[in-house]
Amino acid sequence: MLLGLVLLLCAQPREPTSEALHLTARPSWPLEGRSMTLTCETEATSQQLDDQLQFCFFRDDQALDLGCGSDPVLQVPTVWRKDSGSYWCEAKTSAQKVTRSPRIQIQVQGVPVWNVSLETQPPEGQVQKGKKLVLICLATQGTGHITFSWYKGALGLNLETKTQRSLSANFEIPRVTESDSEKYYCTADNGYGPSVSELVSITVRSPVSRPILTLKVPGAQVFPGDMVELHCEAHGGSPPILYQFYRENVTLGSSSAPSGGASFNLSLTMEHSGNYSCEADNGLGAQHSEVVTLNITVPVEDREELLTSGILEGLLGVLGPTIMALFCCWLKKKIGRRPARDLPRSPPRPVPQASNYVNSAAPLQGQSVYENVNVVSGDEIYSLVYHTQQERQAAANPLRTHTEDQDASAIYFRLKNTSDTSVTDVDYEDAM
16 A cells, blocks of 8 residues: 655654664665565663653655654555655654654565466457457566457557556457457566467357258159259358258258358158258357258159059958958858758769750860759859860770770869859769
């Protein structure tokens, strides 16, 4: 704390200085900002010891603001360079006899400013457009009043200067703009010469604007197998910008670009029809594009296959239960009527040469003849099959009967049911 000085007017003329009284300072070369102790020492006689002395301290003919007292020691809490000067003390008796000490020179030593640096808030010199930027000038040591100055650009455009008794000071830009992107430095000086910080780059970053998604296709219509290019670009915002591509909110891929946007190539299939979008983000907030719809044209041949497949699936879906029900009814009816319709195991063998059935012809040897007859009433139609062996075959085996040599017959019947489109052929061999 700086001690004020007041003038002390003495009623009596001052006595000449005496070698019996002298002033000492501890330390003799005090540092700025530190304390100092002054002691007024006397070689008093026994008479003076019986008389109480009053001690006063002076600097450059001005009494220190503590005045005079019985204590010969004065403690100065803090000294500054401006406190340098000529110091002396005096002792006064009750009879107003004054003794003054010789003068001493006290030079308060200052500590030069050292190791100055410039810090930013937000850190690393990255600040968003429209936000506040704080430039902090720091010194690791230095005493007394320090003058701080801030400069913009390598040419040193002075922004502000302030003096204060501290090792740091701040300079603020309330709302930065893109023009504030530059290199900055600061200086600090306490009278021993300025100390300069290094250059610090300030980058003002802007949030990205809403990106635009463009689909670049080979023609007016796109088909499966075509290649489509998805291009996403934000026309505003500080780089680098990360772009992401989406189809129906499902990520397709991402790409980072310093400028000009980013692209994503896609080989199309029928499943790629749908809504597409993209996103741009530079760390200051993501922005989404509008949705773009991509319709893929189905080729004619593929469309016919899809149509046929769809119709079949539809018919099976609708008629499948009906067909199964009809089949079950027919099968149940057939099983229930089968015992009444069992044919004799040895049906009569009509003579093939004298067929009485319509549209029948005389069979030739080695040939089979088929004839339809209504053996049982109803919807069942039976067919008679005749087969005549050649004569040389009979001669080769004379033990065979005439009937066995003459023919072999089989009876077929065809079940026809109006409730079912299926037809069943049943073969009754002679062995039955």
